[in-house]
Amino acid sequence: MNLLSVDDLAITFETQEGSVKAVDKVSFDVKKGEIFALVGESGCGKSTTALSLMRLIPEPGKITSGKILFEGKDLLNVSENEMYSIRGKQIGMIFQNPLDSLNPVYTVGQQVVEGLLIDNMPKQEAWQRAIDIFDDVKISDSTQRVNSFPHELSGGMRQRVMIGMMLSRNPKLLIADEPTTALDVTIQAQILELLKELREKYNTSILVITHDFGIVAEIADRVGVMYAGKMVEVGDVYKIFENPSHPYTKLLMKALPRITKNQGRLETIPGNVPNLAKPPTGCRFHPRCPFAIDVCSKSQPEFIEIEEGHLCACHRGEF
């Protein structure tokens, strides 16, 4: 059963340099209880996609077409007032940098309680709940810690607070945009462990965004690979690892830091993500693709079902 169904979503930023098509006809589903990973290099439109699910894309971004079906309801047709009751309550979101995601002038407890009070929970109960949540996200000394200010906590702790805060109202979906990118490796692993554990405990689906296939391997059930505003490959995580079909996916997996660590060299994909104000014709990856042939620069590839539960948009996907 799909909790979230994104259908042909397109988002444009009108800038001086022209319209930046940050997200172009992207479709994917997040099923109940699963962890879905959106993966791709920086600038591919992952964060924009994530923010659009909350209807929080910054100016001058506009959703130009598509549907965002959450439990069957199209969030793009919902009033701003109704969105207030969806954000936090139905969908929570945490961000890349926990250092600036929390308000510096309030204690972390106040910030968690503030969310709980939206549901008219009595104040005392809310504080108790905040302490319990801190226990859930494994912050030791939770009774003391609720009274800390964000700058008194480490980056990992702050991300725990963010996770707790966003899970406190039991949302059905948690969006985690690069939740561990700003943290060091040991803390990264702990946070990923925590997310997996809390998914069970809170019975939440998670949409995790990352540029790192290592994280995908560690936590995702299914994965969508995004390149330059387009979804290029979607599938079950083990199928994609076993049989990566899009050249971009293959190269991205090779650039996987955890594998290359032993080999001593990190392979990066030559070239850069194109300027999305003027994306390449045809397949957007063709200028960087080692397998590109004539047709790749001429027509956009459609999704092909490689195997059950595994789609790929590549003219040469069969290789």
Added chain:
Amino acid sequence: MSDMIEYTIKRLFTGIFVIFAVTALLFAIMQLMPGDAIQLIANPRVSPERIEELREAWGLNKPAYVQYFYWLSHVLKGDLGTSISTGQQVSVLIKARFPYTMLLTGLSLILQYIIAVPLGLITASNKNTRADGIMVVLTIILWSMPPFWLGILLMLVFGIWLKVLPISGYSGLSSLILPLMTMTLPSLASVFRLARSEVLEVLREKYVLTAYAKGLNRKRVLTFHVLRNALIPVTVMFFLSLPWLIGGSVIVESVFAWPGMGGLLWKAISNQDYPVVQGIIFIIAILTVISNILGDILSAFLDPRIRLEIKGDNL
């Protein structure tokens, strides 16, 4: 909390030092000015011997540092001296005028912030609307008006053409309106611009996005998260601007013959009546130091990061 008290005491001590440094500096500057008060007030027919006598009586022939310590020792006893040009007690002169200046500057300060801060919040959170654009242009115009010029303009319009408001002196509260407007409008514009730019800056912060993602509505986000953070620099500005306002009141009070300290200071400077000048600057220095300390304490109260710094400094 005890950190805050320790910090305040430390600041008070440096403040006292600053106050006396300012008065000493002022004393030195007054010495550099050509001529002296006796020359200015004495009738040309007074004999040079008599002038010398007067100088001696006022201690003006002593070296500058002796004069300064003489002044200082009296101040510590609570005596600000006597005006050379009128012979009145400086403390009496100041006491009579101090309330008028405080009324004018205090009201002006409060009006500026009460109007400008909400306006800054509203326009910044509706950026790129027509109302925002109009406010920005309007405040640039106000801001670039010299107070002197604005004062005369207001006098012309309300006092001379419309004849609805008194233009000079003090004859009841209606006399307050024009000097208050002259003093408030340009500063209000600058407070508005500060508040607006601070709000715009806070609106770009990640924690504002977090607040929305949590499910808070716009009103709650703007007042509880945005305004609260934007108020920190605005509060500092509030307390820092008090001495500038009193400085500015010299011009405004002179233009409108407002019976405050500014007008008194203006006259005392032209007469080189140094006990009066010293006395007024001494009072302004005290106000400045106190408002700086208050500003720092309040910003520490508003911003836990500053509290942490204070704690760190005291360790």
